[in-house]
Structure formats: structure tokens, C-alpha cells
Amino acid sequence: MVIGGGRCRSLQLLFVFILLSLCMKPAVGLSTGDEDADIKCIERERQALLMFKQGLIDEYGHLSSWGNEDDKKDCCKWRGVSCSNQTGHVTMLNLQFRSYMPLRGNISSSLIGLQHLNYLNMKYNDFGGKQIPAFIGSLKNIRHLDLSNAGFTGRVPYQLGNLTSLQYLDLSFNFDMLSKKLEWLSQLSFLEYVRLNQVNLGEATDWLQVVSQLPSLTELQLRGCNLPSVIASSSVSFSNSSRSLAHLDLSLNDVSNSVYYWLFNSSSSLVYLDLSSNKLQGPIPDSAFPNPTSLSYLDLSNNQLVSVPKSFRNLCRLRALYQDSNNLTDLLPNLFLKLSNCSRDTLEILQLNSNMLRGSLPDITLFSSLKELHLYDNMLDVLYLNNNRFTGTLTKSIGQLSQLELLDVASNSLKGMITEAHLSNLSRLTYLDLSHNSLILNFGSGWVPSFELNIIRLGACKQGPQFPKWLQTQNKFSELDVSAAEISDTVPNWFWDLSPNLYYLNLSHNHFTGMLPDLSQKFTAYPPEIDLSANSFEGPIPPIPLTVTSLILFKNMFSGSLSFLCQISDEHFRYLDLSDNLLSGELPNCSKNWQKLTVLNLANNKFSGKIPDSMDFNCMMLSLHLRNNSFIGELPSSVKSFTQLTVLDLGHNKISGIIPAWIGDSLPDLVVLSLRSNNFHGRVPVQVCHLQRIQVLDLSQNNISGTVPQCLNNLTAMTANKSSNAMIRYPLRTDYYNDHALLVWKRKDSEYRNTLGLVKSIDLSSNRLYGEIPEVTSLVGLISLNLSKNSLTGPIPSKIGGLTLLNSLDLSKNMLMRAT
Numbered sequence: 145m146v147i148g149g150g151r152c153r154s155l156q157l158l159f160v161f162i163l164l165s166l167c168m169k170p171a172v173g174l175s176t177g178d179e180d181a182d183i184k185c186i187e188r189e190r191q192a193l194l195m196f197k198q199g200l201i202d203e204y205g206h207l208s209s210w211g212n213e214d215d216k217k218d219c220c221k222w223r224g225v226s227c228s229n230q231t232g233h234v235t236m237l238n239l240q241f242r243s244y245m246p247l248r249g250n251i252s253s254s255l256i257g258l259q260h261l262n263y264l265n266m267k268y269n270d271f272g273g274k275q276i277p278a279f280i281g282s283l284k285n286i287r288h289l290d291l292s293n294a295g296f297t298g299r300v301p302y303q304l305g306n307l308t309s310l311q312y313l314d315l316s317f318n319f320d321m322l323s324k325k326l327e328w329l330s331q332l333s334f335l336e337y338v339r340l341n342q343v344n345l346g347e348a349t350d351w352l353q354v355v356s357q358l359p360s361l362t363e364l365q366l367r368g369c370n371l372p373s374v375i376a377s378s379s380v381s382f383s384n385s386s387r388s389l390a391h392l393d394l395s396l397n398d399v400s401n402s403v404y405y406w407l408f409n410s411s412s413s414l415v416y417l418d419l420s421s422n423k424l425q426g427p428i429p430d431s432a433f434p435n436p437t438s439l440s441y442l443d444l445s446n447n448q449l450v451s452v453p454k455s456f457r458n459l460c461r462l463r464a465l466y467q468d469s470n471n472l473t474d475l476l477p478n479l480f481l482k483l484s485n486c487s488r489d490t491l492e493i494l495q496l497n498s499n500m501l502r503g504s505l506p507d508i509t510l511f512s513s514l515k516e517l518h519l520y521d522n523m524l525d526v527l528y529l530n531n532n533r534f535t536g537t538l539t540k541s542i543g544q545l546s547q548l549e550l551l552d553v554a555s556n557s558l559k560g561m562i563t564e565a566h567l568s569n570l571s572r573l574t575y576l577d578l579s580h581n582s583l584i585l586n587f588g589s590g591w592v593p594s595f596e597l598n599i600i601r602l603g604a605c606k607q608g609p610q611f612p613k614w615l616q617t618q619n620k621f622s623e624l625d626v627s628a629a630e631i632s633d634t635v636p637n638w639f640w641d642l643s644p645n646l647y648y649l650n651l652s653h654n655h656f657t658g659m660l661p662d663l664s665q666k667f668t669a670y671p672p673e674i675d676l677s678a679n680s681f682e683g684p685i686p687p688i689p690l691t692v693t694s695l696i697l698f699k700n701m702f703s704g705s706l707s708f709l710c711q712i713s714d715e716h717f718r719y720l721d722l723s724d725n726l727l728s729g730e731l732p733n734c735s736k737n738w739q740k741l742t743v744l745n746l747a748n749n750k751f752s753g754k755i756p757d758s759m760d761f762n763c764m765m766l767s768l769h770l771r772n773n774s775f776i777g778e779l780p781s782s783v784k785s786f787t788q789l790t791v792l793d794l795g796h797n798k799i800s801g802i803i804p805a806w807i808g809d810s811l812p813d814l815v816v817l818s819l820r821s822n823n824f825h826g827r828v829p830v831q832v833c834h835l836q837r838i839q840v841l842d843l844s845q846n847n848i849s850g851t852v853p854q855c856l857n858n859l860t861a862m863t864a865n866k867s868s869n870a871m872i873r874y875p876l877r878t879d880y881y882n883d884h885a886l887l888v889w890k891r892k893d894s895e896y897r898n899t900l901g902l903v904k905s906i907d908l909s910s911n912r913l914y915g916e917i918p919e920v921t922s923l924v925g926l927i928s929l930n931l932s933k934n935s936l937t938g939p940i941p942s943k944i945g946g947l948t949l950l951n952s953l954d955l956s957k958n959m960l961m962r963a964t
């Protein structure tokens with residue numbers, strides 16, 4: 145018994161010793177070099193890493209801690225390397241650095257020696273267009289593989305399908321990488337995250353079958369992969385499909401409506417879905433989202449969808465919906481009702497711009513969390529509704545958007561009255577654009593808004609007849625447009641000193657009267673654009689800011705000379721339109737100061753004298769109008785320096801001499817040439833036929849003789865029956881300058897502005913031309929031809945009836961006869 149008891153106690157002591165020994169063993173984990181550990185890295189793995197380093201170009205010293213020196217012996221302490229603190233094996237290799245400080249070179253096959261590696265990240269490096277090494281498929285313990293943005297090209301090696309433990313795979317943004325099949329993915333049953341953005345899968349017709357068979361898939365990103373439009377039907381099995389797919393991005397592909405069948409089997413777990421920029425079209429079937437209880441982000445923009453399905457009313461967690469750039473034709477109130485059932489308290493972003501939405505604006509307070517509307521909410525920051533087809537009135541509920549900073553409803557068909565109630569609670573508003581509707585602004589004379597605006601655009605909003613006094617409360621605005629406001633008043637003196645930040649002022653198309661003050665010390669913050677056109681301002685044009693960019697004063701009653709222009713010598717000066725005034729005198733000889741002037745319009749004034757030879761200053765001039773003045777002398781050769789000129793109108797002056805041949809050779813971009821009603825003589829130079837872009841040629845009412853050039857039949861722009869642009873316009877900083885021309889149409893003067901680019905006309909009437917009418921049948925785009933009041937003889941060309949667009953033909957008062 146004593147002996148037996150001793151043996152029992154010995155066994156008990158042995159058992160305790162074993163337990164203590166087990167407890168004292170270090171736990172399995174990682175050594176990253178920050179811990180004190182007795183176990184160092186394995187020598188063969190250290191050598192494998194050093195061989196790997198030898199193949200790299202490390203310009204930025206990322207791997208300076210890797211080496212053979214005594215203080216660098218332990219590879220577990222190297223930058224980017226992590227080891228198991230139990231075995232010393234290298235388990236992680238994280239070589240992701242900043243994108244502008246990449247590693248370069250080659251990936252050595254020595255990495256095969258790291259068979260315990262479970263994490264490999266080489267993101268944001270540059271391997272110079274090399275293929276992903278196939279041997280990476282031998283690292284069978286890899287669970288995390290990130291080779292994105294690393295400059296790889298060529299085919300994705302199918303050997304990656306051997307990484308059966310893989311959970312995370314990112315090969316995105318290697319822009320010349322492709323995979324003709326995705327069959328290799330089907331073996332990776334543990335995959336949770338797959339990111340193959342920008343990998344060319346254009347031939348991978350098995351993509352849908354493969355990804356639908358990944359049972360653990362949580363996130364799938366195939367953005368911009370040129371995915372073929374695979375028909376998803378009963379032939380595709382979803383029996384093993386992941387029930388946890390939460391993030392799906394198939395944007396920028398050729399995916400068609402067949403994808404809805406897959407969504408039917410996956411939508412219950414989706415949180416994020418991006419199908420933007422694909423080939424979805426028509427209505428979305430309600431069956432596509434049978435149970436979308438988790439969906440928070442949905443992007444269907446840039447497709448050809450025509451409606452929002454009723455099933456969207458069940459998107460109870462939806463926070464962002466992007467359906468812009470489609471063909472939505474819903475009545476806006478109906479669309480809001482579809483969305484306001486379940487998501488009325490969650491929706492924060494609603495983007496519906498660039499569609500064909502119709503109807504009046506609904507009550508935007510339906511969505512209590514809405515912050516961004518491209519429509520609306522109680523916490524809205526930005527409201528863009530411009531350039532749609534909205535009708536009706538602007539709801540007063542907009543005044544409840546107390547967080548609103550930007551309100552833009554420009555260019556719709558809104559009507560009705562805007563009162564203080566619409567805007568009084570918008571204390572954070574800095575940007576207001578109500579322009580180009582049919583709105584009436586009715587604010588009390590003593591109204592003091594709670595906001596301070598930077599941008600004020602109220603063009604075509606009726607505010608008159610008095611100047612709006614509420615503007616006196618605003619002193620920080622940089623843009624102000626109160627054009628076409630039916631104001632009949634003088635501009636109050638306080639206005640000119642109101643805002644030192646002002647750089648765009650548009651008071652045009654009103655009935656302002658009086659004289660302008662000295663403006664030379666105004667608009668000092670930035671080079672200004674000033675448009676005071678179509679009013680009744682009078683007196684001399686005062687000194688203006690020396691840094692002016694655009695000065696548009698046409699259709700007023702300004703008088704005096706242009707001497708004020710000699711003060712301007714700034715490179716910003718681009719646009720000057722003083723047409724339709726009472727200005728007189730000769731053109732000042734200081735035009736060399738305006739090195740970048742683009743548009744000069746002095747038409748319909750009382751200028752006299754010669755056109756200065758000093759006008760050879762500018763090769764950037766696009767439009768020159770001197771019509772209806774009393775200029776004399778010959779057309780100066782300085783004009784030929786305007787090599788980019790599009791419109792040249794010198795009509796109704798007393799300019800003499802021959803039409804210079806250089807017009808056809810030096811001004812190749814001319815679209816409009818009008819020398820009408822002058823004293824030109826001689827022949828029409830054949831060089832005019834070199835003007836391949838000419839659409840309006842008016843040489844009428846001169847003393848031109850000779851024959852009509854045969855080569856007119858070769859005017860290229862007139863041989864096309866369509867024009868690319870209705871308007872000829874040039875960009876201002878905040879708008880456009882629309883060019884125009886005065887043309888004789890069926891014996892009446894007509895101004896063409898918005899349709900000038902569509903007009904194709906030849907007028908050689910009231911000259912001394914003789915001979916026969918040449919063949920012009922190739923000018924199929926011609927809509928007006930006037931050769932009347934000459935001395936033309938011979939038959940009327942029988943084929944002239946083939947000019948089907950010809951709307952006006954005048955051959956009267958010649959000596960023509962019918963063709964036999």
C-alpha cells in the first residue's frame with residue numbers, strides 16, 4: 145500500500161509538471177520586431193527575403209532595415225515583415241508604401257521559401273508592366289493578397305486558384321491586366337473580398353457563373369472590367385451563391401437588364417450596389433429587388449432607365465440614391481411618393497439631375513434627413529434643380545430648409561411669386577440662383593434678409609419698377625445678375641460702393657436711366673465683367689476699371705468718344721461691345737494696348753475716319769463688327785493679322801478700294817463676311833473661295849464688277865446640309881457672348897443671334913456683275929441666294945431647283961432667260 149501510494153503521488157507530480165510546462169510555452173502569435181522574443185526568424189526565410197530584396201529597386205530606402213549586419217540579423221524586426229512568435233516563420237509581408245514612393249524591379253521566386261506566409265500586400269508599387277508571377281500560387285497559406293495599383297500587366301495567372309485559403313483578393317487598377325476566364329476563382333471557397341477593378345474581363349463569359357458560386361463572398365468589385373452582358377437565367381445556378389454579399393460594384397461595364405435575375409437571388413443582403421454607367425434600359429422590374437431590407441447605397445446613374453420602380457418604396461435603410469443621367473420621365477410628385485414610404489427618414493442624398501423629369505415641385509419636407517438634392521429636406525445643404533422642366537410655383541416649404549447654403553432653380557418653367565416667406569429662414573444661404581424662370585420677386589422695401597449672399601443670380605425675375613432695396617443689406621457678393629427685371633429707375637449711388645468683392649455685374653435689359661459715375665476705382669478685387677446693355681444710360685462712358693475683362697454696353701444712349709479706352713492696357717481685356725449707341729469720333733490709335741481682345745463690336749454708332757493701321761496688334765480677335773458707321777478709306781492690311789477671325793462685319797460704311805485677296809488666305813476661319821453697302825470696286829477675288837468655313841457671304845450694294853466666280857461651288861461649309869452649332873459664341877468667365885449678324889432676308893434686315901450658326905447665305909446683289917450664273921448645285925446647305933440687281937445674262941441654271949433647303953432666291957433685275 146505504501147509503495148502503491150508513492151507511485152500515485154509520483155504520477156500526480158509528473159502530471160502537474162507537464163501542465164506547468166505547457167502553461168509556460170509561449171502562445172501562438174506574431175512577432176513584429178516590437179516585442180522581446182527568444183525565437184528569431186528562420187535563416188532560410190531570411191535568405192529568401194534578402195534574395196527578394198536584391199531584385200528590387202528601392203529608391204526611397206523602404207527596405208534599409210533588411211540586411212546581413214549584426215543589428216539586422218533578425219528578419220522579424222525588418223520593416224514590413226511579421227513573424228509567428230511561436231515558430232519564427234514569416235507570416236506577413238506588407239510592402240504597401242505611399243503611391244509616389246514605390247518599389248520597382250522584379251519579384252524574385254525566392255518568395256516560394258515563405259510557405260507560412262498568410263498575408264502579402266504589394267499595393268502602390270510599380271513593377272513596370274510585368275506579369276504577376278505564377279509562383280505566388282504556390283504560397284498556399286495566403287489568406288490576404290493585395291497586388292493592386294502595382295503596375296502589373298498581362299494575364300492573371302490561373303495558379304492563383306491554388307490559394308485555397310484565400311479570403312481577400314485585390315488585383316485592381318493594374319490597367320493592362322486581363323483574364324479570359326474566371327474559372328480559377330471557383331476553387332476559392334473561402335473568398336470574402338474580391339476586387340478586380342479595371343482588370344479586363346471582356347472575354348470572361350463565365351464571370352457571373354463563377355462569382356455566384358462563391359459561398360462566402362461579402363464584397364465584389366468589378367468596376368470598369370468591360371464585363372460582357374451575360375444572360376443570367378435558369379441556366380446559371382445560384383444554389384451555392386453567397387447569402388452574405390453586402391457590397392457589389394459592377395459600374396462602368398456593359399451589364400444589361402439580365403443582371404436583375406442575379407439581384408433577385410442576392411438583394412436581401414446587399415448594403416451597397418453600384419450599377420452606374422452600364423447598359424440598363426427601360427423600366428426596372430419590381431422583381432429585381434424583392435426583399436431589399438439592407439440596401440443603403442444605390443447608384444444607377446448613367447444608364448437608360450425610364451422610371452423608378454414601386455419596389456423602391458421598400459428600401460427602408462436607403463441613404464443615397466443616384467439615378468442621374470438616365471431617361472426618367474416621371475412626374476416629380478409621383479417619384480417622390482415612390483421613395484417617401486420607407487426611406488423618408490433615412491434618405492440623405494438624392495441625385496436625379498440630367499433626366500427629363502416633369503411636373504411641379506413637391507413638398508420636399510417629406511424626407512426629414514435629406515442633405516443633398518440634385519432635389520430636398522430639413523437639413524439640406526445644396527439644392528440644384530437647374531436646367532430641368534419643372535413647372536408650377538416654388539413651394540414655400542423651401543423656407544424650412546434652415547441648413548440650405550446653395551439654392552439653384554435656374555432655367556426651368558417656374559412661375560408665381562417669391563416672397564420673404566420663401567427665404568427668411570435660410571440664414572446660411574450664400575448662393576441664390578432663381579434666374580430664367582417666370583418668377584416675380586415681391587419683397588418689402590424694409591426687408592432685411594437673414595443671409596449674406598456671395599452669388600446673386602436673378603436674371604429674368606421681375607423686381608421693378610424700383611431698384612431692389614434689399615440689395616443694400618448685402619455687401620459680400622461677387623456676382624450680381626438682375627438683368628431683364630423690368631426695373632425703370634436710376635442706379636442708386638450707394639450701390640456702386642456696396643461690395644468690394646464684385647467681379648460680375650449684369651444689369652442688362654432693363655430701363656435704367658441717368659449717367660454712370662467714375663468706375664475706375666470700383667471692382668478692385670478681381671478683373672471684372674460688366675454688362676449694362678439694353679438700357680437707357682446716357683452721357684459719356686466714364687473711366688472704367690483698368691483690369692476690366694468684359695465691357696458690354698450695347699443698346700444705350702452713350703455719347704462722346706472712345707478716349708477712355710486708351711487707359712486700358714491689361715491682358716485680361718477680352719470683350720468690348722459698344723454697339724447701338726451715339727458714340728462718335730475716330731477710333732483711338734491705342735489699340736495695341738489690347739493684346740488679347742477677342743470681340744470688338746462698335747456697330748451702329750457715328751464713328752468716322754479711317755480704320756487704324758495700328759490694329760495689327762492681335763492674333764486672338766474672333767469677332768470684329770464696325771457696321772453702320774462712317775468709316776472711309778481702304779480696308780487696312782492690318783486686319784489680316786486677325787488670323788482666327790470668325791465674324792467680320794464692315795457693312796454700311798464708306799470703305800473703298802478693291803476687296804483684298806488676303807481675306808481668303810489670311811482669314812481661313814471666317815464664318816461670316818459682310819462688306820455690304822460700301823464703295824468696294826473691282827472683281828470678287830477668287831481667294832474668297834478658299835474660305836472653307838464661310839456660311840454667310842454678303843458683298844451686296846457695292847460697285848463690284850466682273851463675273852461671279854465659278855469656284856463658289858466649292859465653299860465647303862455650304863456643301864453640308866447641316867450645321868454643328870446653332871450659335872456662334874465665345875466663353876466668358878461666368879457666361880457666353882453670343883455673336884450675331886444683320887442679314888437681309890427676303891428684302892428685310894433681320895438680326896440672327898441664337899440661330900446664326902444655322903444660316904448659309906450668299907448675297908452679291910446690287911453690284912455690276914455680268915456673265916452667266918455659275919453652277920452652285922453642290923451648295924446643298926444654302927438657304928438664301930441673292931444675285932439681283934446686276935447685269936447677269938444667260939439661262940437660269942436648271943438644276944438650281946435641286947437646292948432643297950433654299951428658302952429665298954432672288955435673281956430679279958438681271959437679263960436672264962429661262963433654261964430651255
